[in-house]
Amino acid sequence: MSENRRRLTDPVTSDSQVRVRSLRGLSRIAYAWLDERTGIRSMVRKGLYEAVPRRGAWAYTLGSATLLLIVNQLITGIFLTMIYVPSTTEGWESLNWIRGHDEFASIVRGMHLWGAYVLLFVLGLHMVRTFFSGSYKRPRETNWLSGVVLFVLVLGLSITGAMLPWDQAAYWTAVVVTNIPSYTPIIGIYLRTLWRGGEFAGPITLLRTYGIHIWILPALLFAFIGIHLYLLRKHAEFGSYVNYRGFFRTLHPRPVIPPAEQPALSEPVPPGQRELEPPYPGVPTDDEWAAPLETDDFYPDQTFKDAVVSLICIAIVFAFGIGIGAPLEAAATQNTTTYTPVPEWFYLPLDQLLVLAPKQLISLALWVPLFGLLLLVILPFVDRGRERNPFERPAVMIVGGLIVLFMLVLTALGSGRLFNL
Amino acid sequence: MVDLAIQLPPHSPEFGGLLGQRIAIGSSFEAHILIAGLVSGASQLGPITEWVGYMRRRPEYDRLAHGIARFLVYYFSIGAAIAILVITALLTGLWGSVWAIINRVGFWPFFIEAWTFFLMVVGSYLWYYTWDLLRDYKGLHMAFGGLLAVASFVQVMMIDVIASYMLTPSQPNNPLRVFLNPTEYPLQIHRTVANLAYMGFAVAAFAGFRYLRSKDAAKRAFFDWAGSYGMIWGIGMTLMQPIVGYSYAKEIQLHAYGAWYKMMQGTLSSEFLGQIFLLGLMFLAGSYYFWRRLHASNAPNQGLLGLLTVLLAVTTVFATLPAHLAFTYNQVLASGKDRPFWEGGWVNPFAAMIPYKVGALIAYSVFAIAGLYWYLRGQREVVWGTARAVEQWVLIASVFMVAAMIVLMGFIRENSRYPDVIAGQVQLSHQQVLSQQLISPVTGLSGTLPPPP
Numbered sequence: 043m044s045e046n047r048r049r050l051t052d053p054v055t056s057d058s059q060v061r062v063r064s065l066r067g068l069s070r071i072a073y074a075w076l077d078e079r080t081g082i083r084s085m086v087r088k089g090l091y092e093a094v095p096r097r098g099a100w101a102y103t104l105g106s107a108t109l110l111l112i113v114n115q116l117i118t119g120i121f122l123t124m125i126y127v128p129s130t131t132e133g134w135e136s137l138n139w140i141r142g143h144d145e146f147a148s149i150v151r152g153m154h155l156w157g158a159y160v161l162l163f164v165l166g167l168h169m170v171r172t173f174f175s176g177s178y179k180r181p182r183e184t185n186w187l188s189g190v191v192l193f194v195l196v197l198g199l200s201i202t203g204a205m206l207p208w209d210q211a212a213y214w215t216a217v218v219v220t221n222i223p224s225y226t227p228i229i230g231i232y233l234r235t236l237w238r239g240g241e242f243a244g245p246i247t248l249l250r251t252y253g254i255h256i257w258i259l260p261a262l263l264f265a266f267i268g269i270h271l272y273l274l275r276k277h278a279e280f281g282s283y284v285n286y287r288g289f290f291r292t293l294h295p296r297p298v299i300p301p302a303e304q305p306a307l308s309e310p311v312p313p314g315q316r317e318l319e320p321p322y323p324g325v326p327t328d329d330e331w332a333a334p335l336e337t338d339d340f341y342p343d344q345t346f347k348d349a350v351v352s353l354i355c356i357a358i359v360f361a362f363g364i365g366i367g368a369p370l371e372a373a374a375t376q377n378t379t380t381y382t383p384v385p386e387w388f389y390l391p392l393d394q395l396l397v398l399a400p401k402q403l404i405s406l407a408l409w410v411p412l413f414g415l416l417l418l419v420i421l422p423f424v425d426r427g428r429e430r431n432p433f434e435r436p437a438v439m440i441v442g443g444l445i446v447l448f449m450l451v452l453t454a455l456g457s458g459r460l461f462n463l
Numbered sequence: 464m465v466d467l468a469i470q471l472p473p474h475s476p477e478f479g480g481l482l483g484q485r486i487a488i489g490s491s492f493e494a495h496i497l498i499a500g501l502v503s504g505a506s507q508l509g510p511i512t513e514w515v516g517y518m519r520r521r522p523e524y525d526r527l528a529h530g531i532a533r534f535l536v537y538y539f540s541i542g543a544a545i546a547i548l549v550i551t552a553l554l555t556g557l558w559g560s561v562w563a564i565i566n567r568v569g570f571w572p573f574f575i576e577a578w579t580f581f582l583m584v585v586g587s588y589l590w591y592y593t594w595d596l597l598r599d600y601k602g603l604h605m606a607f608g609g610l611l612a613v614a615s616f617v618q619v620m621m622i623d624v625i626a627s628y629m630l631t632p633s634q635p636n637n638p639l640r641v642f643l644n645p646t647e648y649p650l651q652i653h654r655t656v657a658n659l660a661y662m663g664f665a666v667a668a669f670a671g672f673r674y675l676r677s678k679d680a681a682k683r684a685f686f687d688w689a690g691s692y693g694m695i696w697g698i699g700m701t702l703m704q705p706i707v708g709y710s711y712a713k714e715i716q717l718h719a720y721g722a723w724y725k726m727m728q729g730t731l732s733s734e735f736l737g738q739i740f741l742l743g744l745m746f747l748a749g750s751y752y753f754w755r756r757l758h759a760s761n762a763p764n765q766g767l768l769g770l771l772t773v774l775l776a777v778t779t780v781f782a783t784l785p786a787h788l789a790f791t792y793n794q795v796l797a798s799g800k801d802r803p804f805w806e807g808g809w810v811n812p813f814a815a816m817i818p819y820k821v822g823a824l825i826a827y828s829v830f831a832i833a834g835l836y837w838y839l840r841g842q843r844e845v846v847w848g849t850a851r852a853v854e855q856w857v858l859i860a861s862v863f864m865v866a867a868m869i870v871l872m873g874f875i876r877e878n879s880r881y882p883d884v885i886a887g888q889v890q891l892s893h894q895q896v897l898s899q900q901l902i903s904p905v906t907g908l909s910g911t912l913p914p915p916p
Contacts, residue, residue, distance in 0.1 A: 398706070398713055400817040433519045437839035440699060441832060448703065451652055455710045458648070 088275070090341035095281030095334035099347055101175075102281055104168035105274075106348035107355045109267070111161040114359060115199075118154040119256065121147070126206070128252035130245045133208040134373045141370060152363030158200050160359050162388050165196055173421075173442060176430035177280040179331075183422035185277060188270040190418045195263045197388070202255040204386050208248060213374030214383035216243045216251065225405040281334060283430040288330035328428045384459055391449045394456030414445070476556060481891065484557045489877065491549045493870050498542035500654075500869060504662025505535045506583065506615035507655075508696060510590070510608030517601055527689050528608075531666070532591040539587055543580070561884050561891065565625065568635045568885070572624040572642070579618035586611030616655065623651045629885050630876065631718040645718040649711040656703045661869065663696025664745075664862045671858030674850065684848035690858045691756060691842070695835065697861065698749035702831040704742065705824035715879075719886050722879035727816065728792040731875050736783060738875070739820065741868045743779030745861060746831045750775050752857045753838035759851050762844035764837040771834045778830065782823035784814040 077083040095102075125147055127136045140147040169189065172178060178186035205216040220243055223233035239246025283289050338344060385393040392411055399407035425438045432439050478484045509531035516524020554562040566573060590607040597604040627647040633640040670689035677683045716723040725731050754768035788809040789795045795809050802808025813819055880886040 394710070398710055400821060402818045403821060433515065436842070437836050440695070440839060441836045444699060444703070444832065444835075448706065451703065451707060451710075454648055454652060455707075458643075458645070 090345070092275075092278070092340040093334075093337035094279045094340050094344045095285035096336040096338045097285050097334075098282030099338065099344055100351070101171055102279060103344075103348045103351040104164055104171060107164050107352045108161065108168055110352040111157055111164060111355055111359070112196075112263070112267070114157045114356060115154065115161065116260070118150050118157060119260075121150045122154055123256060128206070128249050130208055130248055130374070133206065133248060134370070137207050137209075137370055138373075148367055149364055152367035153359050154203075154363075155368040156362040156366070157359045158203060159362075159387075160355055161196060162200060164355060165193060169193060170446070174432050174439075175280065175282050176425070176432065176435065178422040179425070179428075179430065180328075180422075182273070182277050182280060185270065185273045186422050187419065188266050188273060190415070191266050192263065192270060193418075194415065195259055195266065199255060199259045199263070200386065200388060202251050202259065205248070205251050206255065207370055208374050209371035210374055210378070210381050211371050211383065213243065213376075214381070215386070216247055218383070220247060222408060225408045280430075283331075283432070285334035285336065286331050286430065287335060288328070288428070289431055291330060331428065331430050382459075385456075387453075387457075387460060390456040390460070391452035393459075394452040397456065417445070478557055484553075485891075488549065488553050488557065489874070491545060491553055492877075493873050495542060495545040495549055496873055497866055497869060498538055498545065500658045500661050501665055502535060502539050502542045503615050503619050503654075504658035504660075504665070505531050505538075506587065507612045508659055508662045508666070509535060510605065510612045512692075513608055514605055517605065523685055523688055526685065527666070527692065529594055531662075532587070532594065535587050536591050539583070558884075558891070561889060564889055565629070565885070568632075568641060569625045569628065571638050572621040576618055576621035579614045579621060582614035583611060583618060586614050619654055619658065620651050623647060623654060626650060626876075630715065630722060630880055632885050632888050635888070646711060646714045649707070649714050653704070653707050653711050656700050656707055657869070660697050660700035660704070661862075661865050663693045663698075663700060664865045665693070667691075667693030667697055667858040668860075668862035669693075671855035674855050675852060680848055687847045687850045690850070690855065691845075691847075694749060694752055694858060694861070695839070697865070698746070698753075698831055698835055701742070701745055701749075702828045702835070705828050709821070709824060719880065722886060725879045726875055730791055731879060732791065733785070734871060734875050736785060738868060738871055739823075740779065740783040741864055741871070743775065743782055743823075743827060745864050745868070746827050746834075747772065747775045747779055748857050748861045748864065749831065750834045752854055752861075753834055755854045755857070756845065756850060757838065757841045759849055759854065760845040762841040764841035767837045768834055768841075771830050771837075775827070775830050775834075778823050778826045781813075782820060782827070784811060786811055786814040786816070 073082075125136055125140060125144070127133055137151070140151065172186065172189065201215070201219055205212045205219065220234060220237045223237060224230040226233055235241065237247065237250060238244070239250055395407045395410055396404060421438075425435065427435065429435050478487055509528050512524050512531065513528035516522070516528060550562075586607060590604070590611050593604060593607065624642050624644070624647055627650045628641055628644045631644050631646045633644040635641065667690045670686040670693060674683055674686035674690060677686060712723065712726075715726070726735050750768060750772040754765060754772050757763070757765045757768060786792075787795045788804070788811075789798065789800075795801055798809070800807075800809035803810055803812050882891050883889065884891055
């Protein structure tokens, strides 16, 4: 007798049990009704019951954490639209008012700001992890590209969000950022005018930035999240290189010194390969890297880990949102000679580059991030070798590592300004 | 307090006057920094090499890291001995008053520095002497290496606090401000990167030397590979220097303009031009080595590296062009020749810092990173042990170039604030110009230091 049938035919002993079982029966009927019309059962099965690589699973919880942080931004953002007025005269006033009068809104605003910071950090780690594990290689090139688009969109959301409070920091951010498109050859001035709605940053600039922040960029963001998740499901999680047969091959490389001269090292024995199961391999590819040797189920194994990391992230956002909150400087004014604009921390590398660049080379310095973006886009098409182990991909890893180091160095050099040193 | 009746020497040692003292202290410090830089670089490169070898399961990394550990154990004591000579005999004996002031201002950095020495001694000896003992506990062994690397990083940081404070001083009574003076972290990044590069070039040079002397095929294969590995580290770290060094110079310009002017347009500008030349020469050596090493194994990307070598040679020549034909720019102004050379003047506009020299520095980094990338891609086809002598001589020469650069940089930086020891606060003539009274971190007593005898 099946478990369900046994439950239905068991003698009941109390009224409460009768009510519970009736509710269960009802929900089961409702679920069957919905499934018949929508196919929800197969969707849930497809969504939850899937194989994921077993080893290094904590490292690839960052994607889920990123998604949850984006949802946090969405929810807190919706709350903020109910109180924020996108106007140069009332925008700052509305935020200043909640500081003293609406504790809940203050916490929500704090969570929105710190959510953005943690999101950028986690997203950065997610990209570094993907780069490190070579997860962008065939057939996952489009996963990587959609991820790069998402990264750019999140950066765009962050910087447009930074302009909205229309305090001193926001105003000068608007002045600097809306001026950046003017360095585009030929059409630069027109782009700046289009964004600013005139020659100078003012009310129309704020309104347009608000529109970009709450409509255009989120619409694109959620469209690309959909694409990203679809591609993830199609090709499955690659995870870490240590899950694959190819990794064990690289442990027996061509020796630099003849084997007779080498000291003995304990060499791991490759475990037997687990039978391929959906969705591995999504498309025919190099069989050494097609399917992980050992897998877990996405639900509940991986979802548990995802939930732990995501909750930690949200807890951090909550703690900083309450503990520190979102600062608000004095209302924006052009008539100041003492105010020193400080960039958001995630733009410190670019800011430091602009600080260092002589006047004649500023337009050149502005091409550097675009060049960096181009490198991210072409990465899967340049690094096409079959090797996934980062220690066996020195050309890409060393150059990529140097670029990351370069950005960290610029951040460190520029960090003094954050603390007014 | 009871005054003891002791017979003091009639006068303190003269050492040939101020110039003699400066030469003695300067040359001792240069010798110290040449060894200390290597020790610091080895303390970080060695553990990294061991870790990479562990992750790749390749025994040659382990062997190289072990060699670096042995070097460290030998040379740590030599570097420390010179430091003791400089501090106890020369600084305390010859410039006691100035040294006391520096100690008072930098009490906490020196205090922490002393403990990092202790940690480095413990870390380096544990790391070296437990190599075979902990062969089956590699994680623990690598943790000792990690301790060593961190201790070395902090040690360099502490001495950088002092060195940077002397050029861009802040409030001497506020230890936090002393720590976070404007050029502290640019200098820290600059030196950390430089020390790693220096050790990389040293490994390359030593490997090149041993390769030339080895007859055994296995040894030749190992030293050929080690030379390439060292060169990759050397060039990889050095290509960060144009931007890091430029940032450092920018902070000096903002916070010690006099020193910056002296370096860029004053009496030290020709030495600084020498630095740019040496930097170009190092990139050129690296690119040439990469090109010839691929060529020797008939590996791919040789043509691209050959082209980069030519481009780097042209860039080096362009970057080294003097901006004017006089020793300093003031002399150009004084002679009324502040015109381009084609108008009969002494000025070469094509060698202006902005945009030409800055452009050349960017070109150095771009060409070097492209060379590194193509070399690493082609390296898979390299058969180790087949290199020719010319590549090894390039490896050997590269470490001398780096050493020359370190010595020259030390000379420029320390002389840029002369006659001040602490820029704007203390001069070598023992004239204390601190406006605030110093507070001793130990006793809490305040007061000015006694005048020199």
